[in-house]
Amino acid sequence: MSANTVDVLIFIPLLPSIPVIAFWPLPWERWIPKKIPKKIIGPYLLYCAFAIWHFKQPWWIVSMVGLVGIAVSAAAISDLRKVRMLKQAQEKKTRMSNQARDWPVAEGRVLHIGQSRDRNGVLKLTLSYLYRVHDEEFYSGESFAFTSVDDAERFESGCRARKLKVHYRQDQPEICVLDRDGMP
Numbered sequence: 001m002s003a004n005t006v007d008v009l010i011f012i013p014l015l016p017s018i019p020v021i022a023f024w025p026l027p028w029e030r031w032i033p034k035k036i037p038k039k040i041i042g043p044y045l046l047y048c049a050f051a052i053w054h055f056k057q058p059w060w061i062v063s064m065v066g067l068v069g070i071a072v073s074a075a076a077i078s079d080l081r082k083v084r085m086l087k088q089a090q091e092k093k094t095r096m097s098n099q100a101r102d103w104p105v106a107e108g109r110v111l112h113i114g115q116s117r118d119r120n121g122v123l124k125l126t127l128s129y130l131y132r133v134h135d136e137e138f139y140s141g142e143s144f145a146f147t148s149v150d151d152a153e154r155f156e157s158g159c160r161a162r163k164l165k166v167h168y169r170q171d172q173p174e175i176c177v178l179d180r181d182g183m184p
Contacts, residue, residue, distance in 0.1 A: 011051070043069070082122055090145075107164070110128070111129055126142070
């Protein structure tokens with residue numbers, strides 16, 4: 001039986017997966033899921049499921065590869081959504097910081113740093129801090145979102161080690177914004 005043109009065209013994109021499948025147990029192949037983005041692996045696995053179906057392999061293999069492709073694609077979509085939400089939150093904080101640039105500055109110090117995840121799984125650090133204006137103490141807090149635990153830990157250790165700059169409204173010193181310049 002000879003391969004027709006369609007079979008060859010369907011098979012060619014599968015070539016990169018052959019050595020990965022053959023050598024998967026070896027330690028140097030473990031980098032693949034970490035280095036190649038989910039937004040590429042997911043659709044590629046869906047294509048592999050199609051190709052497996054085209055070459056008339058057992059239904060359970062097609063189903064297994066297809067389900068993994070769907071799961072990885074869904075995770076990629078979720079990650080993209082989280083990144084978009086973080087970007088929007090960052091833009092909002094930047095706008096507020098720009099409005100507060102003309103406000104006076106007080107020195108503050110970190111009282112507590114809390115760590116949590118929101119309903120979308122985004123890691124949040126909440127800084128609770130104290131600052132003084134005209135011998136009166138004010139307490140406030142601000143949350144920061146992170147996509148990686150390492151970034152959050154670096155930020156937390158950097159905040160504990162330094163004084164904070166707090167912009168406050170002259171007429172209402174309890175309204176404040178952290179100065180993000182120079183923050184870790």
